[in-house]
Amino acid sequence: MPKAAQKSDTRIQKKNQSAILAAGLVVFSQFGFRGSTLDQVADEAGLSKPNLLYYFPSKDAIYSALLAKLLENWLEPLRKIDPDGDPVEELLGYAKRKLTMSQNFPRESRLFANEIIQGAPRIRDVIRGELRELVDEIAEIINGWIASGRINSVDPYHLIFSIWAQTQHYADFDVQVRAILGEVDPFDGAEHHLEMMLRRMLAPTS
Template sequence: MTTRIQKRNRRRILDAALEVFSAQGFRGATLDQIAVEAGLSKPNLLYYFDSKESIHAALLGALLATWIDPLKAIDPAGDPRAEIMSYMRHKLQMAGEFPRESRLFANEILQGAPRMSGFISTDLKALVEDRVRVIQGWVAAGRLAPIDPYHLIFSIWALTQHYADFDAQIRLLRDGADPLDGAEAFLEMLFERLLTPVPVTQADG
């Protein structure tokens, strides 16, 4: 049975590892760095995790379920623009609440996704393809402006996760202002204009 102290130490290690991996990437991170960040000895850390790989796998496993939940939440029976805007807001909120997790994900992808390729090519691919079909149906029904569903999803990822992954750059360019200040209003305006169908007039017909 896992004791309270063991649970606490495991949480300390994972939180420390998230800090180190998000800053250094998998290749740059070491067990020594993680142990120092956690305030534990390396032998103590190895009691809970036998390798850097096992710590990284535990972090990714916890992250991936959370990361795709907003995409799963898109309701095919809902209002198309409302559903997509809600998805965008969820992703932007996650960028603000989980910046280290976003950078962990980004670092893994930049390395060629060696530890995530299986998940991306199966679970994530199936989910994205399902949502692509939903968006295609909305476009075909005239409920959204003609738009490529894949690039819509990729654009939402890029325009929201940027605020986490490039937080330092944004703060420098905005004299330390909150990177998310004004972001939601701007993205709402952007996507509202992008997604709204243009009314067909008699002249057009």
């Protein structure tokens, strides 16, 4: 590893570190932590294995770095929900942001899915802490909207789950979705479907 006392990353360091993370994402998102090997990652990054370990102290360090980076982007869209905005548009906006993430960062989604399926050994704390609190806050907001009659009655937690489920499905089950749709681009129909679904579900029946 480049000396800890170093002041800032050199040009080469920046290039190789990001090459390693990019390679790690490709490999880990497909095979999970235990199913991936350093040789695979090194190969994908176009570096030798000892060279990998010059930039990261261990396989675990690469994986953890990826997870950490991922979690930031993962929680962010939730925070953007505005209690003072129009309820339906806020929730719709959130769903669309998540869908766009599935489209643009499918590997990140699969990395996350892999980690959760394996029991979330490295992000248990974040999920039980930060994420849970954040979801609780949003649930409060949604309950407020319901109480004031601005949207239909729904369980806010399951509403959030169903947005997560539907948006991530297009990234995580990409292979299956494309196999069934054939030539059709999944994301074209997905956005329209999601919007329609949420509108019909949330629009107050007055």
